[in-house]
Amino acid sequence: MGTSSTYEFSHGNTYPAVAVPWGMNFWAPQTGENGSGWMYMYTDSLIRGFRQTHQPSPWINDYGTFSIMPLLGEVVMDHRNRGVSFDHANEEAAPNHYRVKFNNGVTTALSATSRGAVLEVTYPSEEGQYVVVDAYQHGGSITLDKEKNCIYGITRYNNGGVPDNFGNHFIVEFDKPVIESGSDENACAYVKFNLKPGEKLTIRTASSFIGHEQARLNFMREVAGRSLETVSKEAEKVWNEQMGRIKVEGGTIEQQKTFYSCLYRTLLFPRELYEFDENGEAVYYSPYDGRVHKGYMYTDNGFWDTFRAVHPLFTLIYPEVSGRIMQSILNAYDESGFMPEWASPGHRGCMIGNNSISLLTDAWMKGIRTFDKDKALEAMLHQTQARSEEISSVGRDGYAEYDKLGYVPYPEVHEATAKTLEYAYADWCLARFAEETGNREVATEYYKKAQNYRNLFHPEKGFMWAKSADGKWRDNFDATEWGGPFTEGCSWHWTWSVFHDPEGLSALLGGHEPMAARLDSMFAAPNTFNYGTYGFVIHEIAEMVALNMGQYAHGNQPVQHAIYLYNYVGQPWKAQYHSRNVLNKLYNSGPEGYCGDEDNGQTSAWYVFTALGFYPVCPGASEYVLGSPLFPKATLSLPGEKTFTIHAEGVSDANCYIRSAVLNGQEFTNNYLKHSELTGGGEFRLVMDSIPNKERGVYQKEFPYSYSK
Template structure:
């Protein structure tokens, strides 16, 4: 009898231990790297690829289903894999650079990328941030994991005949050389799509743990090696690379992958991911919502990438994509700030401030090396998008206490950014002379002029804010004045932002649904809201709070019609807006993503609560069609992360987060110094999206915003959620978030 009791007690202990272990869910297991991969040129569900990487890693690895040179590297509906590719691609529209691929081939040797693809099915594919595995239809198996600058593969073949690996350096003058003594390949790839100096190269080493019995090359920067292993025998392939030299690549190899197994590298990558994802812990909601949340957080933590390495003294060094020289310090790249200033970088300042600090140093370094800060870098300046949002990044970081950069040099860089234009229009300020003379950028004299005016006015506010905070009052005064230039393109007779020429004449044939022309990837319905720093001033132009709320309402109820304007055809952003069937609201692109939160500025916060929850539930999922447009370097993902927590940084630089409706019952932010900020959303459910009452650290809280310092001090925001809106809470003027003209 005693023995039976002991056995029962022992089994109960095992059960408790098992249950306790089960509750510690690996956050990596919730991530689906295939989210958003079912995309095409005509319609984007994310335009993503399954990146095997560590957060902000110098290199990513991905299966490649598309042909060499295609921006659509991996498409979910494809049935062939043509290689496993070291990639730096931030977007299919920007494409790749410094890339090479490793591909097992079985049977007849085929080196050409169009012909060497092997069939696979998603049933035999497993994608995770730390490891990708696939068993091809012909029985060949490949698994890989990555460090920041290296990777480890395991490959098996189903029989002893015809075992090859093809290494592809992607033409552009690349080379691949077999070194028999070291049983490895030394390669150089020059592949790029712009944004590089003449001496740009990526130097790589590939080492095999099994003997090579034959090797060769072709005229297309490809090489092959042949093996003779037993059927099912596991072969390990290790690789690392450098943008500096083969010697540095060997240093990276020895430091990160030498002698290490796939399991070891994968376990380390998994730990890194769990640590970084674990800075934001959510509880409650559905399993699918948690998968979507952590898949979005994974995407947010990929870019910008580290473009630096560590020398023999373990000091950070980098090859500059701006001047082609070697420098000490930090460099980051592969980011379009037009997208990511909105939510990605504010999330870093909150949850990953040490990374934000290095990125800010990188911006000033780029100014030193090229004369301009980057706005779209991959790896150097690229001719894409508009605005001076590097200024937003520096200002937001400084206002939140991130002081890792030289403030005087930063101000010098900011001022220059607004007073000059580089060789390509996206560098510096296109139309700066007209903007300073007229108070707006004229159209048609300057393309996308109205969008640029709105962007510049916000950047001017950021610059003024930074100048004021660093003791430069005269500069601040001048730029606060320029920050009001958005008013000059508000068309009072129509109630929308529009375009004027250099003589002050309004553009003919007003059409709020016309895309392109004076706007960037949108129409006046979207760009009218781009006054991040002064929603109160915008509401005055619109006639007051009630009128602005009505205009916001009408955005969701207007017909989802469009005029494709100067684009000349239905660009994918238009097609995606129409497919949403949410009126003129186009969440699949960035200009309008903050607009829902503007209800908080005009005394109707319950509408922000309704619409944010509606977008979370309807427009995102963790599958291959998980996004409603381009994911864009983490921005569309960061919108989800912030909004699911219940707040969003409408105006980076203001150090405030505007409230929405938390998706989860509980979320815990782990902050520097061991502090935590907890958001409790009691009764949160699919129906209960409205805030009935709120307390902050036990005190009644009626504001529609949280201050950054309130979060960083740690504490608790407790919300009681309901299925009916409370139209009395958050309606006082003092409850509204920051506006310059408040």
């Protein structure tokens, strides 16, 4: 799902990752050349290797990677020339298993643990049976131990975010005798075998970011002596346990395939960067200070994407994972001086905002207390009062101007309006956390700053816009202009980025009716654009135009919550209509399954939540805003052996409107569910209709949280 993507147009920018949930390593077929972010493209016809990968996004690219490639006839070391043709009809892909029969008759199958993998290769003939192991140059090295039928290597391949001593130490062991071997100066080696046609060659591998001895420990724990079938069945069991925490029933086979494919994507990132020492204690190599520490570390996540729905899904369904992630965030603060915002494996200069604050606040408000509240507040405050000179994504760009003026000025600061809106939401999160932990003075200060979004609302235009440091509005207003004061979008998208105060935004727009009308107009407006400071049509623009849904741009994150804002202005039936429309039109289980970048599970988590019938518009508020459930029945398995079941009587594409609702036997008219209502367990029964019920959810008392309310 989502693998038919290019630099110019994304249908997901995914690859078929064989892994376990949150695994330290993934394994995938590689169709692109070494170094290409588009490592697997569905339209390609050659595979160049089976790659241990950590890539969270083609735009971020990979690190600590190496590949294994079986060849027949002659050995080819150069990755550009060693591709072997295949047909998708001879390919099987599942979360726990991948198998392909090449057109030359060689079959390769693989499965993975968190830190290792097992591959099986069968050759159709004896005419030159080779396996190439490629450590991707970049200062890596490979050592052959022919007596032990083993290869030891270090791959130092990366695209940034690593200390000087970074390396991924790996072991590749073959269960059949090596009859010939060799290597080149590019950290690439080959081994040759003499097997009967159809005889299985088993390859076992594991790696460590800590060192070779830890790699050996990981190898012995996870793959030594184990068959492909055993590893595959164990991975299948883990996937079924984790995905089985959400059970959907009914709907079409295609809807079920899409739902669980999206849930699979949501459970891949962030990855565990920690390992277990000889005593079974969690330890990790820090990509921030280059040292080994005890505890937990997660990486490969851009919180600008995933704060919206991925991490709220974890706090609800997988709180034990969320608890470790929160510890990891503060570990990164200890080791680098800043909390991560985009890590792969360490800080990367990508995207904007202080959404690490959102993660910590949302977790704390939902009862996840695995981290030191005082250190968390210290880290949050520092994140808003400093900026890294080296890494653009951490700290707060324009913090001095923001605190002095009440907004980030443009053109003095790049993407200033988007940053102002992100900072105001982060300030609300910080205030909420401070209030909850007894720091009232801090809370008062930051609640005031959380209203700074108002300072960039242009009252004459009715949109968010940009001001210079002298208080003058930017000339030539154009709500369709991308870039400039905005990040990967235009004012049509960013005007809605007031997660914590839709009621306050509504007042700026003139009230509930005008705000609803503006939301309507987003879908009705021409899908025109001005590419602005980008200077060309970036893929996000092309994807919005292709949707043909007006100015609604679901393929990118800033506007993904906007549909649910109808619930804040008394027209919830429109959220029900549009959410169902997006589910049906913009997702499918195939190679073109997404309408933009999938982004570490965020676009998938939107589908998962929306198919259940609700969405976390404002992480930190502990509420889920209602849409329209896709399935007749869905059951959430929650901590404490509790379940929450959603029944949607009569649901269909035509019957997407909520006629009535009952929560645990009581009539329910709110446009949202509280976190405590879900985690307490129970039943939510909806009666669905083909006609909107315009008398339900229309009163202010039934609207979700807004700070101004």
